[in-house]
Amino acid sequence: MKLWLLIIISLLALGCNTSSTPSSANSDNDTETLNPETTDNTNGNDDSPSEADNPMGEEPVEPIDEPAPTTSQADGVILLSQDFAGLADGSPWPGWVPANNSPVTFSEIQNERACLEGPEYIQGVPVNGYPINTSEGVLARMIYPGLSARDVDMYVKVQYENFHHQGIGLYGRQNGGFLTTTAPLGQGYVLFLEGGFQKCLGLWYELAGIEEIHECEFAWNALGLTQPELDEGTFPDNPIFHMRHQIEQISATETIQRGKIWLEGTDEPTEWHIISDANPDGAPVANPMAIPALNNLEAGFALDLFNYTDNDNLSLRACFDEIIISDLHPDPINGIDPVSFITGGFGFTEGPVWHADTQKLWFTDITNDRIHQLDPSDDSISLIRDTQIPPRHGNGLALNNSGDLLICEMSSQAIIQRMNDGSETTLADLWMGNAFNSPNDLVMANDNTLYFTDPTYGTLFNGALIQNLGFRAVYRRANDGTLSIVADDFVEPNGIALSPQHDRLYVSDYSASQVRAFTINPDGSTTEIIGTGFPLALGGGGDGMAIDKVGNIYVATNAGVSVYDKRGISWGLITVPETTTNVAFGGADLQTLYITAGSSLYRVQVNVPGL
Numbered sequence: 291m292k293l294w295l296l297i298i299i300s301l302l303a304l305g306c307n308t309s310s311t312p313s314s315a316n317s318d319n320d321t322e323t324l325n326p327e328t329t330d331n332t333n334g335n336d337d338s339p340s341e342a343d344n345p346m347g348e349e350p351v352e353p354i355d356e357p358a359p360t361t362s363q364a365d366g367v368i369l370l371s372q373d374f375a376g377l378a379d380g381s382p383w384p385g386w387v388p389a390n391n392s393p394v395t396f397s398e399i400q401n402e403r404a405c406l407e408g409p410e411y412i413q414g415v416p417v418n419g420y421p422i423n424t425s426e427g428v429l430a431r432m433i434y435p436g437l438s439a440r441d442v443d444m445y446v447k448v449q450y451e452n453f454h455h456q457g458i459g460l461y462g463r464q465n466g467g468f469l470t471t472t473a474p475l476g477q478g479y480v481l482f483l484e485g486g487f488q489k490c491l492g493l494w495y496e497l498a499g500i501e502e503i504h505e506c507e508f509a510w511n512a513l514g515l516t517q518p519e520l521d522e523g524t525f526p527d528n529p530i531f532h533m534r535h536q537i538e539q540i541s542a543t544e545t546i547q548r549g550k551i552w553l554e555g556t557d558e559p560t561e562w563h564i565i566s567d568a569n570p571d572g573a574p575v576a577n578p579m580a581i582p583a584l585n586n587l588e589a590g591f592a593l594d595l596f597n598y599t600d601n602d603n604l605s606l607r608a609c610f611d612e613i614i615i616s617d618l619h620p621d622p623i624n625g626i627d628p629v630s631f632i633t634g635g636f637g638f639t640e641g642p643v644w645h646a647d648t649q650k651l652w653f654t655d656i657t658n659d660r661i662h663q664l665d666p667s668d669d670s671i672s673l674i675r676d677t678q679i680p681p682r683h684g685n686g687l688a689l690n691n692s693g694d695l696l697i698c699e700m701s702s703q704a705i706i707q708r709m710n711d712g713s714e715t716t717l718a719d720l721w722m723g724n725a726f727n728s729p730n731d732l733v734m735a736n737d738n739t740l741y742f743t744d745p746t747y748g749t750l751f752n753g754a755l756i757q758n759l760g761f762r763a764v765y766r767r768a769n770d771g772t773l774s775i776v777a778d779d780f781v782e783p784n785g786i787a788l789s790p791q792h793d794r795l796y797v798s799d800y801s802a803s804q805v806r807a808f809t810i811n812p813d814g815s816t817t818e819i820i821g822t823g824f825p826l827a828l829g830g831g832g833d834g835m836a837i838d839k840v841g842n843i844y845v846a847t848n849a850g851v852s853v854y855d856k857r858g859i860s861w862g863l864i865t866v867p868e869t870t871t872n873v874a875f876g877g878a879d880l881q882t883l884y885i886t887a888g889s890s891l892y893r894v895q896v897n898v899p900g901l
Contacts, residue, residue, distance in 0.1 A: 294689070322854035344784035348542040348591055366443055366616030366840055367898055370434065370591075373598035373612050374402050387474075389468040389592060396607060397432060403449070403609035406430055406595045428605075433466055433592045436899055440588040441618040444535045447554070447611045450485070453529055454522040456606055457484030459594030460535040463587045470499030478592065479585055481549040481564075482537035483509065486598060489520055493547045493566050497583060504547070504566055508782070512551050513565040536562075536620055540857070545585055591615055621840045621861055622898040623853050631865055634890035636662075638751075640834070641687040641698070641731075642884045642891075651876050651884050652695070652893065654684045656751055657729040661687070664884075664891065666877065675708070682706075683751045686731030686786075686834070686872070687823075691738055700728035700748030701755065705767070706741070718742075718767055721775075724758045731785050731834055731872075735792045737815065738769040741776065743783035743797060764797050768814065776808060776816050785834040785872065789856065790841055790901060794819075798832035798845055805832060805845060806853075823858025834872025836883070838898040844883065851885060875900020 374382065374728055381399040388394040396407035408430030442462045450456050476545035480494035480501070492506040510520040518524060536548040547566040550559050593613075597606045637657020645652055651664040652674055661675040661684055674695075675684070684706075685697040695708040697718070703726045704719035715741070719725060728748020734740050745762050748755050763778035764786065781801035788795060795808040795816060807824040808816040831848035838844070841856035844864075851864040868888030876882050880899040885892040 291359035303519055304800045305578075322766045330585075340728065355658070366618040367620045368614060368616050369437055369439060369442075370613065370615040372404075374399055374404055383432060385437075386432045386434050386593075388471075388492065389433045389466065391471040392431040392468045393428060394430045394432070395605070402611060403611045404613075405607055406432060406593070407607040407608040408595060409603060410595055411452075420764050428597050429469070430595045431468055431592050431900055433464065434590060435466065436589050437615070437769055438590045439615075440586070440615040440621075441538045442536070442591075443616045444481075444591065444595070445533070445612070445614040447530060447532050449530045449609045451606045451608060451610075452527045453485035453525065454527065455486055455598060456608060457482055457594075457596040457598075458531075458533070459488065459592075459596065460533060460606060461496075461594065462535065462591040463584055463591040464538040466588050467499065469501075475499035478586065478589065479537050479545070480594070481533060481547070482535060482594075483531060484596065485509065485520070485525070485549055489517070491549060491551055491564055493549060493564055495584060505564055507564045509551070513553065516582060532558065532560070536618070539586065543585060555877055618840060619855055620840065620898055622838060622896050623861055623864060624897065626864070626894060626896055629864060629885060629894040631867070632664065632891045632893055636889045636891075638871070639886035639889060639891055640685050640871050642834075642872055642874035643689060644689040644884070645689065646875055647693060649878065651874070652687055653886055654687060656683050656700070658683055659683050666882075671733070681752065683699070683748065685729070686742075688732050690734050691736070691884050695739070696732055696734065698729035698732050698742060698887055700730070701752045703728060703748070703755065705729055705732065707743060717744070717771075718765070718773060720761075721759065721773060725756070727759055727762060728755060730783070733786050733788050735788055737792075738810060740767040741765070741786055741788075741795060742767070743780075745782040745784060745800070747782065747784075747800075751822070766816075777806075777818065784832060787835040787837045787843070789837060790839055796835060796837070798828070798842060800832045802831055803828045803830055805835070805843065826854060826858045828852060833870065836873040836900055837877055838896070838900045840898055842898060843871050846872050846885070846887075851883070867885060
C-alpha cells in the first residue's frame with residue numbers, strides 16, 4: 291500500500307479536529323437560515339438517532355486535521371458559498387430543504403457541517419411511495435429552492451460515514467422533483483461518487499424520474515489507486531472527498547458534463563477525471579446530453595445521499611461542507627442601467643485602461659495627442675502626458691506586468707513603454723527593416739508576451755505617414771523582444787484582447803466588421819479558430835474590446851457596445867449616444883465598464899467583473 295494512503299488512514303482513525311476553507315468560500319454570501327419550523331427534518335420518524343445515540347458510529351467522525359487542499363475557483367460568478375462555520379449543532383441547513391417526498395430523517399448542522407441521513411434501509415420495503423427492490427437502497431435528497439442557472443460549476447467537500455455502502459450526487463439543472471413520486475417528475479444532471487459494488491465516479495442524468503448512468507470511471511483510477519487499495523477493509527470507511535461538477539451548454543443542442551474528485555489533503559487535479567461523450571453505450575437516445583427536457587434548461591441544485599447494502603439493513607449519514615456554486619455563463623447586461631455621461635469636449639477619445647494602483651482610468655485623446663487621467667472619486671480630469679512635438683498620436687494603452695504604461699503611437703509608428711518616472715523607451719518600431727503602419731491597440735499576457743494590431747488608420751490623423759509594408763497584421767512580441775506575425779490577412783485589424791486564461795487571442799477587424807479568435811498554443815504559436823462561433827460577425831464596425839472574468843466579449847461597434855459570450859453567442863447591445871471606440875473595466879470591483887465614444891467618456895455598471 292502507498293505510504294500516503296497509510297498516513298491518511300491513520301489520521302482518519304484518530305478523528306482529529308479541524309476545518310479548512312478554500313479562499314473563495316465566503317459565508318457572507320449565505321442565504322438567510324430557514325425557520326426550523328418550516329421544514330420537518332425528521333419526517334415523523336421516532337427512530338431517528340439523537341446526538342446521544344452517536345449516529346456516526348462508535349468513534350465520532352470529525353474533520354481531518356490536514357492542510358487544506360488547493361482548490362481552484364471556477365471562472366464564474368458565485369451564486370452560493372457556504373462553509374457552515376459558526377452554526378450551532380441542530381440548526382437546519384441554511385437555504386436547503388428536503389426534496390418533496392424525499393425520505394430524510396436527519397438534515398441538520400453537526401460539527402459545522404451540513405449532515406444528511408435517510409431512513410433505515412430495509413430490503414424490498416418502499417419508502418414514501420418509492421419502490422425499492424433488493425438491489426437498491428434509500429435515496430435522500432436536499433434541494434436549494436430559489437436558485438437556478440443553466441451552466442454551472444459545483445464544488446463540495448463531503449465526508450462519508452461508510453464510503454463502501456454510500457454514494458453522493460451533485461445535481462444541476464434540477465427541477466425540484468424527486469424521482470417518480472412527485473409532479474413534476476425529477477430531472478437533472480448528476481455527478482455521482484459511490485464506493486459500493488461499482489466503486490464508480492459517474493455522470494448520470496435523471497429524466498422523467500428515472501436515473502440513468504451516462505458514463506462511469508472506476509473511482510480507484512480517478513484517485514490514482516488500484517482496486518485492492520479501494521476495497522472495503524483497506525480503504526477507510528469515512529474518507530473526506532472534494533468533488534467538482536460542471537454542466538455547460540456547448541451548442542444549441544448539446545450540453546457537456548465534467549467531473550473530478552480528490553482526497554482531503556491533496557491538490558485539486560488539473561484535468562477532469564470524467565467528461566461526457568456524445569454516444570454512450572445503452573443510451574436511450576443518440577446523444578443523451580441533448581435530451582430536450584434537460585438541454586437549454588435553467589434550473590436548480592440538489593445534493594443526494596444514496597445508502598445501500600449487500601444483505602444488512604442500515605441507516606448511514608454523510609456530511610457536506612464548503613459548498614460553492616458558480617454560474618459559468620451569467621448574463622452580463624441583463625437589467626443594467628443606461629450608460630451615464632462622465633465628461634466630454636475632447637477631440638477623439640480612445641485607449642481606456644484601468645490603473646489599479648491609483649484607482650484611476652487613463653485614456654487617450656488622439657486628435658490632441660494627449661493621455662488623460664480620470665479620478666472616479668470626483669470625475670476630475672488631469673494630464674498624464676501632454677501634446678508631443680512632433681505629434682505621436684497615442685491610441686491604445688495597456689499596462690505591463692510591472693505597472694508601466696504601454697502606448698500604441700500611430701504617428702511615431704511604434705510601441706512605447708513609459709515608466710512611472712516619465713522616462714520612455716521604444717519596444718518595437720520595425721518589421722523586417724520597415725516601419726509599422728500605425729500601431730492601434732495592444733494587450734500583454736501573463737508571461738510578458740505583447741500582442742498588438744497594426745492597421746493603416748494612422749493616416750486619418752497624420753496623412754504624411756509613409757507605409758511600406760503592404761499588409762495589415764497582428765504581431766507578437768516575446769519577452770526577449772523577438773517579433774513574429776500572428777496573422778497578416780486582416781483588412782484593418784483594430785481591437786485586441788485576451789481570454790481570462792490567456793489561452794485565446796481575440797482581434798477585431800473594423801473594415802471586415804468581425805472578431806477573429808486564435809488559440810495560443812503552449813509553444814507560443816497561434817491557431818485560428820474557425821467554425822465554432824468565429825469569426826464573429828458584428829454587423830458594423832469593430833473597434834476596441836474588453837473581456838470579463840467568465841470570458842464574455844465586449845466590442846465597441848458602430849451601434850454601441852456589442853456583448854457576446856465566449857462561444858460568440860450574443861447577449862445584446864449597450865447603447866451609447868456617440869459612436870463607441872473602446873472599452874475597459876474599472877472600479878474597485880471591476881464591474882464598471884468605461885466607454886470611450888466620439889469626444890466623450892461614459893460608464894455603466896455591469897453584472898460580471900472584468901479582468
